[in-house]
Amino acid sequence: MxxxxxxxxxxxxxxxxxxxxxxxxVAGAGSGKTRAIVxxxxxxxxxxxxxxxxxxxTFTNRAAEEMRDRVARQxxxxxxxxxxxxxxxxxxxxxxxxxxxxxxxxxxxxxDARDQHEVVRQAVRDNxxxxxxxxxxxxxxxxxRAKRDGVTVAAAAAASGYYFADKAAAVGAAYDAALAAAxxxxxxxxxxxxxxxxSEVPEALxxxxxxxxxxxxxxxxxxxxxxxxxxRLLAEGADSFCAVGDEDQSIYGWRGGSAGPMLSFERDxxxxxxxxxxxxxxxxxxxxxxxxxxxxxxxxRREKRIVPARQGGEPPAVLVHADGExxxxxxxxxxxxxxxxxxxxxxxAVFYRVNAQSRAIEDALRRLDVPYVLRGAxxxxxxxxxxxxxxxxxxxxxxxxxxxxxxxxxxxRRGVGEVALSRARETANLSGxxxxxxxxxxxxxxxxxxxxxxxxxxxxxxxxxEALRALLEGSGYIAWLExxxxxxxxxxxxxxxxLENVRELIGLAGAFxxxxxxxxxxxxxxxxxxxxxxxxDADNAVRLMTLHTAKGLEFDVVFLxxxxxxxxxxSRSADSGSGLEExxxxxxxxxxxxxxxxxxxxxxxxxxxxxxxxAIPSRFLHEIPPALVRWEEAGSPQGxxxxxxxxxxxxxxxxxxxxxxxxxxxRVRHPLFGEGKVETEEGEGAERKIIARFPGYxxxxxxxxxxxxxxxD
DNA sequence: CCCCCGTCAGCTGGT
DNA sequence: CTGACGGGGG
Numbered sequence: 060m061x062x063x064x065x066x067x068x069x070x071x072x073x074x075x076x077x078x079x080x081x082x083x084x085v086a087g088a089g090s091g092k093t094r095a096i097v098x099x100x101x102x103x104x105x106x107x108x109x110x111x112x113x114x115x116x117t118f119t120n121r122a123a124e125e126m127r128d129r130v131a132r133q134x135x136x137x138x139x140x141x142x143x144x145x146x147x148x149x150x151x152x153x154x155x156x157x158x159x160x161x162x163x164x165x166x167x168x169x170x171d172a173r174d175q176h177e178v179v180r181q182a183v184r185d186n187x188x189x190x191x192x193x194x195x196x197x198x199x200x201x202x203x204r205a206k207r208d209g210v211t212v213a214a215a216a217a218a219s220g221y222y223f224a225d226k227a228a229a230v231g232a233a234y235d236a237a238l239a240a241a242x243x244x245x246x247x248x249x250x251x252x253x254x255x256x257x258s259e260v261p262e263a264l265x266x267x268x269x270x271x272x273x274x275x276x277x278x279x280x281x282x283x284x285x286x287x288x289x290x291r292l293l294a295e296g297a298d299s300f301c302a303v304g305d306e307d308q309s310i311y312g313w314r315g316g317s318a319g320p321m322l323s324f325e326r327d328x329x330x331x332x333x334x335x336x337x338x339x340x341x342x343x344x345x346x347x348x349x350x351x352x353x354x355x356x357x358x359x360r361r362e363k364r365i366v367p368a369r370q371g372g373e374p375p376a377v378l379v380h381a382d383g384e385x386x387x388x389x390x391x392x393x394x395x396x397x398x399x400x401x402x403x404x405x406x407x408a409v410f411y412r413v414n415a416q417s418r419a420i421e422d423a424l425r426r427l428d429v430p431y432v433l434r435g436a437x438x439x440x441x442x443x444x445x446x447x448x449x450x451x452x453x454x455x456x457x458x459x460x461x462x463x464x465x466x467x468x469x470x471x472r473r474g475v476g477e478v479a480l481s482r483a484r485e486t487a488n489l490s491g492x493x494x495x496x497x498x499x500x501x502x503x504x505x506x507x508x509x510x511x512x513x514x515x516x517x518x519x520x521x522x523x524x525e526a527l528r529a530l531l532e533g534s535g536y537i538a539w540l541e542x543x544x545x546x547x548x549x550x551x552x553x554x555x556x557x558l559e560n561v562r563e564l565i566g567l568a569g570a571f572x573x574x575x576x577x578x579x580x581x582x583x584x585x586x587x588x589x590x591x592x593x594x595x596d597a598d599n600a601v602r603l604m605t606l607h608t609a610k611g612l613e614f615d616v617v618f619l620x621x622x623x624x625x626x627x628x629x630s631r632s633a634d635s636g637s638g639l640e641e642x643x644x645x646x647x648x649x650x651x652x653x654x655x656x657x658x659x660x661x662x663x664x665x666x667x668x669x670x671x672x673x674a675i676p677s678r679f680l681h682e683i684p685p686a687l688v689r690w691e692e693a694g695s696p697q698g699x700x701x702x703x704x705x706x707x708x709x710x711x712x713x714x715x716x717x718x719x720x721x722x723x724x725x726r727v728r729h730p731l732f733g734e735g736k737v738e739t740e741e742g743e744g745a746e747r748k749i750i751a752r753f754p755g756y757x758x759x760x761x762x763x764x765x766x767x768x769x770x771x772d
Numbered sequence: 773c774c775c776c777c778g779t780c781a782g783c784t785g786g787t
Numbered sequence: 788c789t790g791a792c793g794g795g796g797g
Contacts, residue, residue, distance in 0.1 A: 119787075147787050172786080190792090191781095246787050313785065413784050469774095476773050588787065607785050629784055645785090668782070669788045 063101040063133065070336050071095045074301070075102050081294060081328035083279070083321065084303040087365040088350075088651035089341025089613065092303050096275055097129045099301060100141055103273050104134070108298075113141035114271045116290075118278040120145055120589035122611050126277075146286045148588055150249035153256065157263040161256050164242040166580065168457055169587045173446070175199055175245050177462045182233035188226060197221075198230045205231065206247035207283055207315040240487075240494065241460045250285035257292050268296030278611070279304030283315030290320075291327060300328070306361065307354050308648050310607060312641050313632070339365050339651075341613050343372020346657050349687045350650040356682050357640045375650065375657040376689045377680060382664040382671060383419050383621070390618050391423035393658060394601055397616050404430060406615040408602040410649045412627045416620065417603050419666075424601065432597050434604035440586060444540065444557035448564045451530045452583060455511050456576065458495035471539035475503040510534060523582040524569025531561060606645045609652050617653035619646075622661040622677040646679045659688075 064072055071091055074084045075098045086092035096115065103113055117123040123143040130140055142149075154163055170178065179202065180195040205215035212231030216224040238244065244252065257264040274293050276282070279302040282290065294300035306318040325331045339347055344367035351365065380386035390409060398404055409420055417433060424431045440446070450466035458464070461484060468475050483497040490497075498504050510533050518526055531537050540558050571582045602614065606627075621627060628642035650657055659680065664671045680688075 145787065249787080311785080314787085415783055472774065474773065478773075605785065626784090631784060666788085 063098045063105070067091075067095065067098060068338060070334060070338070071098070074334050074336065075099045077301075077332060077334070078299065080330035080332060081300045081324070082302070083324040083328075083331060083333045084301065084336060085321070085333060085363070086303050086305055086336040087339060087363065088305065088308065088648070089339040089347075090336035090365070091338075091340050092277070092305075092336060093126065093129070093611075095336065096277060096301075096303060097126065097133065099275065100130055101133045103299070104141075108273060110139040110141045112270065112272040113275070114149070114273070114293075115141055115143040115275040116146055116149060116277065117143065118145065118281060118611070119608075120148065122277065123148075145588065146282075146289065147246060147249045148584075150253045150289070151584060151588065153253040153263075153267065154244065154249065157256055157260065157266075158252070160260045160263060161252060163244065163252070166242065166457060166576070168241070168243045168453055168460060169249070169584060170238070170241075170243045170245050170462065171587045172199075172246075173441075174243070174462045177465070178237050178241075178243075179230065179234055181461075182230045182237060185233050186226070186229050188230070193223070193226060193230075198227060198234075201227050202231050202234055203245075203247050204315070206245075206251050207285060209251070209284065237461075241462065242457055243460065243462075247285075250283070250289065254285050254288050254292070257289075264292065264296070268293065271296075272298045274300045276300075276302045277304075278308075280306050280309035280318040280321050281311040281316035282320055283317065285315075287320040287327075294328060307357070307363075307644055308610060310610065310641055310645050310648060312637065335363070337363070337365055338368050340368045341654055342367065342369065342651055343655060344370050345372040345374045345687070346650065346653050349375050349657075349683045350647055352684055352687060353643060353650070353679055353682045354647040357643055359637065359640055369654075373656060374688050375653075375659055375683070376691050377622075378658065378660040378691050379676075380660060380662045383416070383662045383666055384423075386620055386660050386662045387419035387423035388426075390420060390620060390658075390660065391427050391429060393618070394424065394616075395427050395429055397656075398429065402615055404599050404601045405597070407618075408604065408609065408612070408614040408616070408652065409618040409620060410604060410606050410609050410652070411620050412606055412629055412645070413621075414605060416626075420603055420620065424603075430600040431603050432600045434602060434608050442557075442560050444560045445564050447536065448527060448531060448561055449583065449586065451534060451536065452527060452579060455514055455530055456579065456583075458498065458508075458511065459493045461494055464498075467534075467536075471535060473503055473507070475501055479503070507534070518579070519575045522569065522574055523571040523579045524565055524567075526579055527568045528565050531565070537561065606649045610648050613652050613654060615654045616656045616658070617649065618658045618660070619649045620660050621665070622646075622659055622680055623665065623674040624677055625674065626665070627677050627679065643679060643682075646677075 064075065067075065068091075071094065074082065074095045084092065084095065086095070100113060100115065104110060115123070115126060117126060123145060127140060127143050130143070131138075134140065151169065154167070155165075158167060159165060176195060176199055179199045180190065183190055183193055183195050183198060201212055201215045201219065201221065204219065205212040208215065208218075210218070211228065213224045213228040216227035221227060238248075257267075271293050274290070274297050276290050279290075281304070290300075290302070302321070302324065304318070304321050306321060309316060309318040320327065325333065342350070347365065347367045354360070378386075378389065380389055394404075394407055394409070397407055411417060411420070421431065421433070440449070447466060447470045450463040454460050454463040454467055461480065465477075465480060468480070479501055483501060484494060486492075486500075487494045487497040499508055510530075514526070514530060514533065517529065521529065537558070540561065543557075567586075568579075568582050571578055571585075573581065602612075606619075624630075624633075627646060628639055632638035632642050650659075661674065661676045661680070663674055665674045666672075
């Protein structure tokens with residue numbers, strides 16, 4: 060009968076069927092929470108709730124897609140499905156509909172991190188500040204933090220201990236003005252402005268409440284203040300509200316995410332119920348046991364019990380390698396071996412802490428012809444030619460957008476440069492006309508404007524793909540790329556890649572339904588809000604991703620690489636207790652992705668900034684009791700195998716670190732650079748060098764015997 | 773204004 | 788190693 064309950068345990072069923080009042084489901088790793096959410100949606104629909112009255116918010120677009128697929132399978136083809144997406148996508152929809160009520164232009168664009176950086180940089184310059192002393196990235200961080208926390212930029216600066224709060228405030232003001240002039244919003248605005256909209260325009264709130272009758276929010280341990288507030292505003296008017304999360308998987312503290320709203324759930328939502336899902340159906344108990352030991356070291360958590368449903372399995376393996384390259388080769392070989400053992404490639408994943416680590420793994424996999432897909436950030440949409448294409452679309456839709464214009468004026472060059480552009484901006488500011496008005500007076504701009512006129516006239520009947528192609532061909536961009544690829548001749552693979560990337564972008568746009576401006580905007584928005592996976596045939600490829608993007612996924616075999624001090628925990632998170640605990644949760648998230656097998660590894664030397672540095676195994680490896688892991692032999696730098704199999708006091712580790720917990724990060728005072736933090740060391744005896752970071756000077760490599768330094772702790 | 777080239781500083785994480 | 792910037796010649 061009620062098939063949606065089939066195969067669910069008692070805890071899951073309670074979560075699916077609970078009806079009265081707000082519900083928080085505390086769902087441990089692998090406890091089938093996605094399953095429960097999907098079943099809950101199905102239950103709502105069978106109860107007679109129209110799909111469009113249900114909204115499910117997930118942390119990433121990918122998670123939303125996955126959930127949509129799973130929900131879709133429960134309904135007949137073509138049935139209406141609930142809206143599923145991220146907070147940011149939801150915010151964008153709200154602003155498209157009601158933005159004009161709080162002064163947003165109807166066709167506003169969304170600036171991504173790079174666009175934002177460009178605007179901040181311009182704001183720094185406009186304030187006559189030296190970019191070296193006042194790095195735009197830092198101001199961007201402060202601006203974002205201010206928006207997120209609902210405070211002024213000056214307050215955010217003060218809160219993070221930044222001395223020049225007044226400068227930060229000035230840059231922040233210039234930044235906001237520039238966004239307004241360009242008709243743009245940033246990511247933080249997509250959360251902040253809807254919250255403001257609801258408080259300033261009650262009709263908007265009641266209109267939305269009339270539509271969103273049932274709300275589900277996944278990954279609730281990672282919501283920031285604004286997202287929690289948005290959830291609360293919607294939940295208060297809804298027939299049901301179900302939040303799902305796990306404190307132990309809260310890994311986005313650095314961008315404002317916090318398990319706080321989970322912990323205060325009952326206070327924030329009167330009449331709330333809390334359920335626990337405590338059975339892990341995913342990982343073999345050997346893996347879960349090790350993971351549990353590590354996460355148990357965190358102090359800022361509530362003790363909870365997770366019962367493994369799948370007994371047995373191999374304890375996680377730990378491998379030591381001479382350097383990052385050797386590690387990559389070994390992982391690739393092990394991946395290939397798993398595939399030979401008939402494990403499907405798409406059931407194998409390699410996780411790392413920072414994107415830069417992917418390179419070595421990719422190279423090694425390619426050498427062995429193992430297919431892989433790269434998930435996430437540094438990918439397709441970050442490439443110059445792809446960003447060029449997007450810049451064309453953006454500027455042609457919105458000629459007041461200086462960031463996109465600046466980009467398209469260099470590809471190809473049109474005799475209009477920085478000088479003309481800033482003069483136009485000045486004119487626009489002084490006379491109060493939009494930027495496009497001032498631009499139209501520049502002779503070099505006239506071909507672009509007339510192309511724009513023609514393009515706009517054909518736009519209503521064109522899909523995004525055709526529109527983009529028309530633009531890139533009509534403007535001479537593609538011809539310019541072709542020219543460059545011919546010019547440079549053979550050996551210039553990069554140029555040819557540019558052309559291919561642009562063709563792929565046109566193809567992607569072509570896959571979008573609809574015609575005209577609206578459809579093009581849809582495309583732009585989709586692209587700026589969700590990254591694209593990189594690589595070939597995803598069905599049959601090994602997955603490579605950061606630990607952050609691994610959240611919510613599961614694989615038969617998982618490799619966790621680079622388990623070294625400085626990398627995991629990352630050196631920039633390890634100095635505070637809460638930062639360290641977040642790093643530990645990251646390790647926990649990684650380990651609990653594995654169903655059958657987990658392989659942990661570290662290297663004794665790792666390439667950074669083009670040179671090798673000595674590395675120390677991650678403290679998290681020490682936190683797994685020796686009986687719960689298998690220490691395996693691996694090659695030494697000379698190719699000789701290490702002897703000894705356990706970590707504590709093992710010969711393989713004595714080489715780089717004394718047994719026991721690694722040394723604390725130390726501070727030193729340099730006669731010239733002042734106080735700094737030691738990151739790593741290299742060499743021994745008279746050649747011993749430390750690499751330390753000094754505020755204002757950056758990373759410095761210092762020969763210890765040559766410089767008199769004070770040890771501060 | 774554009775292009776080339778030498779120099780220098782920098783790597784979390786992601787919507 | 789990579790990307791960003793500033794200086795100089797075209």
